[in-house]
Amino acid sequence: xxxxxxxxxxxxxxxxxxxxxxxxxxxxxxxxxxxxxxxxxxxxxxxxxxxxxxxxxxxxxxxxxxxxxxxxxxxxxxxxxxxxxxxxxxxxxxxxxxxxxxxxxxxxxx
Numbered sequence: 001x002x003x004x005x006x007x008x009x010x011x012x013x014x015x016x017x018x019x020x021x022x023x024x025x026x027x028x029x030x031x032x033x034x035x036x037x038x039x040x041x042x043x044x045x046x047x048x049x050x051x052x053x054x055x056x057x058x059x060x061x062x063x064x065x066x067x068x069x070x071x072x073x074x075x076x077x078x079x080x081x082x083x084x085x086x087x088x089x090x091x092x093x094x095x096x097x098x099x100x101x102x103x104x105x106x107x108x109x110x
Contacts, residue, residue, distance in 0.1 A: 001096040001110045002070050006061045007035065008081040008089035013059045019080040020063070023072055029062040038086060056087065064096055 008016060013030065020028060034055040045051075065073055074091055082088055100107045 003094045003096050004063045005092040006077050007058050010059045012081045015080040019076050031060045033058050033060045
């Protein structure tokens, strides 16, 4: 099993989640986060002058899937999260050794 962690623009979350549902992703954890990457923040102009914003709002999606689905999920996220501008986000793939359900005694290993 793998965990896909995608950090994307908040305005693209609904598009990505709808697309993930269409490719039968059973569940996704969504967290509002703040951060910065190559984009390095933004500079806003106000009447009083310029203001540098160093961290920007992003949304983190976490999905645990079978190894065979990794390429499909990455492709789906890229297609629906991309704007073509800096700050579109990043996708990480992590190994998952095991998963256990809280409600039942079910336990699966990678």
